[in-house]
Amino acid sequence: MAAPGDPVRRELLALLPRLRRFARALTRNPDEADDLVQNAVERALRNLAAWTPGTRLDSWMFRIMKNAWIDEVRSRSVRDRVLAPEETGLNVGTGGAAEMETHLEAQAARTAMEALPEEQRLVLALVLVEGFSYRETAEMLDVPIGTVTSRLARGRAAIEARLSGRAEGA
């Protein structure tokens, strides 16, 4: 077990904002997201010996987080599943119409993400939010790259349809 203040812990500390963003994209509310981050960091600390120095720590950590989340989804009760999604990250700016529009678009995007099947949401979070390449994402998920592209295509088309529907209805 590495000591506090060692380089790996410092790197993980620096990764926390990105891990929290990834978790927010996967889950339905900020508390659930931070619980997931906590779970994943605890797992990582227990398994630090499994990380190969010199390889990318972020990919390793995102993979752990993905596993923690899949376990979480599997164990989620039926009661949880039917709960309505909560309003996440509400932060209405004090500015004018443009800022309000940005806020509404962000809210619509979050709602659209929540409506996606988990496997698609995972791919969109890694590729579109976290900026991993298709190949890196395929490696993290242990699936062929074709699976990444097809999940990405379906999930993204669904979100695109919801966002353009909103724009046309406005």
Place this chain on the structure above:
Amino acid sequence: MKLTDEELMAYADGEMPAMDAKRVEAAMAEDPPLAARVARFRAVRRALHTAYDSVLTEPVPERLRALLGDVAANEPPPVVDLAVHRDTRKARFGPPAWAAMAASLVVGVLVGHAVLPSNDLLVGDGRYAGADLARVLDTRLASDATNQSAATRIGLTFRANDGQVCRTFSHAAQAETTSGLACRENDRWAVQVAVHGDAQGEFRQAGADAPAILDAVDAMISGEPFDAEQERAGRESNWAVVP
């Protein structure tokens, strides 16, 4: 030519080999609805960033920092983590010579290029910030609650090797994003690097943390990026140059 959503998305994400990308571009030129579809796919990426990037500037809860032995730190995290970027780049590309190469390439290729989306964002052939952008660079702090949801966002602020204060920015307009690095020069903001989100390859991820922009920061920065307190002091001194 029939193009699937998967192919159009690979193109929109800069994941397509150059030869195939040329075919898509040719098809788009003849088929405006196709081009519009690509633009909408890019818009989804931007919308998701708008939806989730504000998390990056939130203070990380103590219970998470404490797991990693950091119980003293109270500063909110920087919007863009240069250290993480440096490590990522090392892991991907090896020698740091790559950084200077990429940075100069971007300066050469993109500043003042006709692909810049807004005529008013940059002025003087792309060499200076336009009035609206200059106002944001003058007054906005990365720690402002509205920064992440604004159309023009501030990323890092730092002091360059020559003493000038420089700031990174990211401007979203329609489906495209322009990111850049501007330094205080007399009473103007001189744009050092600008990257347009419509470009391919290295420029694919054109948020405030676009690799090309961070590479330019890395090449110019003296010391560490400003923390929230230094940034505030910088604004109060009107981003004064330190001899």
